[in-house]
Amino acid sequence: xxxxxxxxxxxxxxxxxxxxxxxxxxxxxxxxxxxxxxxxxxxxxxxxxxxxxxxxxxxxxxxxxxxxxxxxxxxxxxxxxxxxxxxxxxxxxxxxxxxxxxxxxxxxxxxxxxxxxxxxxxxxxxxxxxxxxxxxxxxxxxxxxxxxxxxxxxxxxxxxxxxxxxxxxxxxxxxxxxxxxxxxxxxxxxxxxxxxxxxxxxxxxxxxxxxxxxxxxxxxxxxxxxxxxxxxxxxxxxxxxxxxxxxxxxxxxxxxxxxxxxxxxxxxxxxxxxxxxxxxxxxxxxxxxxxxxxxxxxxxxxxxxxxxxxxxxxx
Amino acid sequence: xxxxxxxxxxxxxxxxxxxxxxxxxxxxxxxxxxxxxxxxxxxxxxxxxxxxxxxxxxxxxxxxxxxxxxxxxxxxxxxxxxxxxxxxxxxxxxxxxxxxxxxxxxxxxxxxxxxxxxxxxxxxxxxxxxxxxxxxxxxxxxxxxxxxxxxxxxxxxxxxxxxxxxxxxxxxxxxxxxxxxxxxxxxxxxxxxxxxxxxxxxxxxxxxxxxxxxxxxxxxxxxxxxxxxxxxxxxxxxxxxxxxxxxxxxxxxxxxxxxxxxxxxxxxxxxxxxxxxxxxxxxxxxxxxxxxx
Numbered sequence: 391x392x393x394x395x396x397x398x399x400x401x402x403x404x405x406x407x408x409x410x411x412x413x414x415x416x417x418x419x420x421x422x423x424x425x426x427x428x429x430x431x432x433x434x435x436x437x438x439x440x441x442x443x444x445x446x447x448x449x450x451x452x453x454x455x456x457x458x459x460x461x462x463x464x465x466x467x468x469x470x471x472x473x474x475x476x477x478x479x480x481x482x483x484x485x486x487x488x489x490x491x492x493x494x495x496x497x498x499x500x501x502x503x504x505x506x507x508x509x510x511x512x513x514x515x516x517x518x519x520x521x522x523x524x525x526x527x528x529x530x531x532x533x534x535x536x537x538x539x540x541x542x543x544x545x546x547x548x549x550x551x552x553x554x555x556x557x558x559x560x561x562x563x564x565x566x567x568x569x570x571x572x573x574x575x576x577x578x579x580x581x582x583x584x585x586x587x588x589x590x591x592x593x594x595x596x597x598x599x600x601x602x603x604x605x606x607x608x609x610x611x612x613x614x615x616x617x618x619x620x621x622x623x624x625x626x627x628x629x630x631x632x633x634x635x636x637x638x639x640x641x642x643x644x645x646x647x648x649x650x651x652x653x654x655x656x657x658x659x660x661x662x663x664x665x666x667x668x669x670x671x672x673x674x675x676x677x678x679x680x681x682x683x684x685x686x687x688x689x690x691x692x693x694x695x696x697x698x699x700x701x702x703x704x705x
Numbered sequence: 706x707x708x709x710x711x712x713x714x715x716x717x718x719x720x721x722x723x724x725x726x727x728x729x730x731x732x733x734x735x736x737x738x739x740x741x742x743x744x745x746x747x748x749x750x751x752x753x754x755x756x757x758x759x760x761x762x763x764x765x766x767x768x769x770x771x772x773x774x775x776x777x778x779x780x781x782x783x784x785x786x787x788x789x790x791x792x793x794x795x796x797x798x799x800x801x802x803x804x805x806x807x808x809x810x811x812x813x814x815x816x817x818x819x820x821x822x823x824x825x826x827x828x829x830x831x832x833x834x835x836x837x838x839x840x841x842x843x844x845x846x847x848x849x850x851x852x853x854x855x856x857x858x859x860x861x862x863x864x865x866x867x868x869x870x871x872x873x874x875x876x877x878x879x880x881x882x883x884x885x886x887x888x889x890x891x892x893x894x895x896x897x898x899x900x901x902x903x904x905x906x907x908x909x910x911x912x913x914x915x916x917x918x919x920x921x922x923x924x925x926x927x928x929x930x931x932x933x934x935x936x937x938x939x940x941x942x943x944x945x946x947x948x949x950x951x952x953x954x955x956x957x958x959x960x961x962x963x964x965x966x967x968x969x970x971x972x973x974x975x976x977x978x979x980x981x982x983x984x985x986x987x988x989x990x991x992x993x994x995x996x997x998x
Contacts, residue, residue, distance in 0.1 A: 405821070408900055412815035413827070415808035419869030424834050427842035427849075434844060441848060488741060494734045504984070505742045508749075511980050513929040515948045516972045519955055520752050523962055531751045534766045563748060623838040626931040630952055637959060659840040659932070667936065672844050683841040690836040694829065 428683070435676040445673070452674045456681075463678070465653040466661055469554065470622055473657075477558045478617035485568025485613065490602075492569065493576050503573075510566025514626045521560045522547050522634045547635035550654040557627060557655065568613055575609040576602065615693045622685050628655040629663075658682045756966035763963035777967040781954075786942055787968075790950040797860050797934075797946055798927035804867040805874050805923045806916060812870050813878030814904055818890060828879070835872035839932055847936055858941035863933040867923075874919045877990065881915030882908065918990025921983055928976060947972045 410417070435452055437445035456463050488506055495502050509517070525532050525546035533543040546556040583601045592600070603610075629648065636650035648664050649656035658678060666675030755763055756777055758770045781787060815821075816828055851857035885908065893903040909916070934949035945953070951972050955965045980987060 405819075409815055409819050409821045412811040412819070412900070415868070416812040416827075416831070416870035416875060419808075419866065420830065420834065423846070423866050423869065424830075424837070424842070427845035430845035431842060441852070491734070491737055491741060495738045496731070497735060502738050502742060505745050508977060508980070509745050511925070511976050512973050513948055513976060515929070515931050515951050516969045519951065519965065519969050520748055523755065523966060524748055524751055529764065529766045531768055534768065563745065619836055623840075625838075625840070626929075626948075630931070633952065634955055638956065659838060662840040662843060663935075666844050666847075672848075675844055679841045679844065682838055686836050686838060686841070687833060690833060693836075694832060 431676045431679050431683075434673050435680055437673045439672040440670050441672055448673070452677045455674055456677045460661075460665075460674070462649065462653065462656055462661055462664065465649065466656040466658050469628075469654065469656055470624075470658060472554055473557075473621040473624060474618050476554070477561055478614060478621055480558055481561050481565060481568065481617055482610065482613045484562050485565045486572050486606075486610070488565060488569045489572030489576055492573055503569075506569055507566035510564045512564065515630050517560060517564065518627045518630045519634060521556065521563070522631055525556050525559070547631050548651055550652040553631070553635075553651060553654045557631060560627060560631075571609060571613065572606070575606045579605040612693070615689055619686055619689050619693075622657075622682065622689070623659060624657045625659040628657050629660055631655060658685075752966050752970060755962055756964075756970050758963045760961060760963060763961065763966075774963065777963055778971070781964055781967045781971060784954070784968075786945070786950060787954075789943060790945050790947045793860060793938075793944060794928060794946040794948070797864060797930075798924045801864050801867045801927045802920050802923040804864070805871045806920055808868050808870045809874040809878055809919065810909070810912075810916070811904065813875045813882055814908060816875065817879045817882035818887070818908075831872050831875050831879075835876055837872075843932075843936060850937065857937055859944050860934070860938060860946070862937045863927075863930070871923065874923060877919050877922070878912070878915055881912060881918075885911050914986055914989055917983060917986035921979070921987050922990060924979070925976060 434445060436447060436449060438448045438451070439445035492499065492503055492506065512520070524530050527533055527543065527545045527548055530546075532546075536543050544552040544555075546552050579602060583605075584597060587597050587601055632648060632650040632655040633646060636646070638646040638650075645668065648660045659682065661678045662675050662682070665671050665678060751768065754768060754770055757773050757775065758767070759772055759774050762771055816824060816831070846862070847857075850862035854862075856862050889907055889911070890903055893907045898906065928946075929948055930946070931948050931952075934944075934946045938944040938946070938949065942950075942953075951968055954968050958964045
């Protein structure tokens with residue numbers, strides 16, 4: 391821009407430098423820990439690579455292996471779909487229910503809120519171990535109680551039909567994050583709307599259906615989409631539950647069949663570990679990594695397209 | 706749900722029904738509350754009770770300890786390795802949190818308060834990075850740390866990247882800094898403060914709750930991390946963290962549910978204690994992540 395006076399240009403340059411300085415930690419982090427490895431992952435996915443010999447280009451071999459021959463891929467995708475449909479739905483509904491409940495409780499609200507929130511904080515590995523114990527089919531407290539009242543006692547983490555419901559129970563136990571978010575949203579609903587509806591004689595259900603739901607629907611959407619993203623990335627809980635229930639001696643022994651029982655707890659991130667760090671087939675591991683990337687980014691885009699969503703105020 | 710009771714309502718039939726309905730409502734809500742509380746609390750109770758049972762009794766269906774074996778906790782504490790896992794976890798979580806906060810604050814400040822070309826794009830990329838599961842880039846990252854820098858078997862591959870900003874922390878801090886009115890910054894600039902001084906003297910003190918929330922989240926996420934230590938430290942037990950070591954503890958004591966549950970309690974306890982000290986900052990942070998808009 392030739393007609394911009396000199397002092398202004400140097401001022402602009404100074405402010406650009408200042409911005410770059412403040413942004414520099416992230417600019418480096420973004421390049422070194424995001425762009426570079428992402429491009430490498432893309433490159434490796436077209437090569438045969440075991441980490442010792444040089445990567446050798448092999449076209450789409452890894453891709454066709456993953457989609458048509460890798461026996462763990464489709465079970466992991468099916469499990470993910472199950473988690474998205476059942477676990478996410480249950481968690482959002484339960485989170486909303488608990489959020490509603492806490493806004494209605496008028497006595498010792500703080501105590502209830504803390505009790506409801508605490509399990510969310512339990513470290514995932516510790517919480518999973520606790521649930522494998524609570525739900526162990528032989529002597530676990532849950533089956534002991536079920537037996538005492540004459541109900542059937544499922545095998546939970548040792549039964550392929552019950553392992554995902556058991557993980558869902560674990561996820562419901564840690565619903566505190568959603569409770570807090572829903573609670574804040576519910577308290578933001580204008581009181582006048584309820585009062586007006588009450589004067590019109592609307593019952594509790596009508597008020598919920600026509601006032602509460604429309605007001606908090608952006609938050610429900612937010613909870614669903616972040617829930618889907620979390621479901622696709624679900625890792626420590628299913629892995630630890632499978633290993634512990636199978637009686638794998640943990641630690642440095644890396645050889646175990648993931649997904650116990652019968653592939654029912656397999657998720658996509660576990661496949662990256664299985665292919666890369668158990669089978670040392672880095673090229674194929676990168677294919678699964680990219681599938682995981684594509685799915686995560688698709689849902690993240692969905693999250694950002696909604697107005698009043700993640701980007702929020704100020705944009 | 707207002708439960709207005711009129712003065713002298715006893716004689717008035719309508720309001721009498723109304724207040725008895727209010728009582729019913731109160732009872733209903735609070736019984737549901739107690740039922741939910743049981744669901745959330747009983748797992749902790751069973752955990753604690755089992756952790757205090759003798760070796761034999763822990764293998765039975767008993768729910769209540771015959772004898773209270775407080776020594777279980779000492780036994781776990783003195784298990785070889787347990788103290789090392791503690792030290793490693795504190796190093797990973799403590800140093801990692803410090804580095805994250807120091808490197809993320811300036812970035813978040815620039816994203817919230819500077820106007821520059823590419824700001825919106827940068828923000829979108831921060832969010833993309835925040836949603837990126839670590840498994841997506843783990844193969845090249847592992848090869849980088851293990852083969853090129855020979856740092857596998859340590860926690861450094863997990864700690865060093867935190868000196869370059871953490872996407873989630875940047876995002877959360879940016880959301881918080883947006884709530885600080887620009888007038889404060891302008892006033893500081895008029896007084897002759899440069900951007901660095903404005904950040905340190907004016908913004909940081911006002912951003913304390915946001916920084917506290919970010920620090921807590923970061924501390925917890927390092928404390929809870931399983932995948933990172935599994936990839937980089939699994940070959941070297943001297944570098945294990947509590948979350949990673951806990952699973953192998955179960956493996957080594959597979960018939961001792963009492964000791965495993967005692968170890969589990971010892972891994973959960975610090976996080977829960979920390980929560981009680983910083984409850985407000987934490988809940989504020991959770992609300993901040995979700996979208997005010």
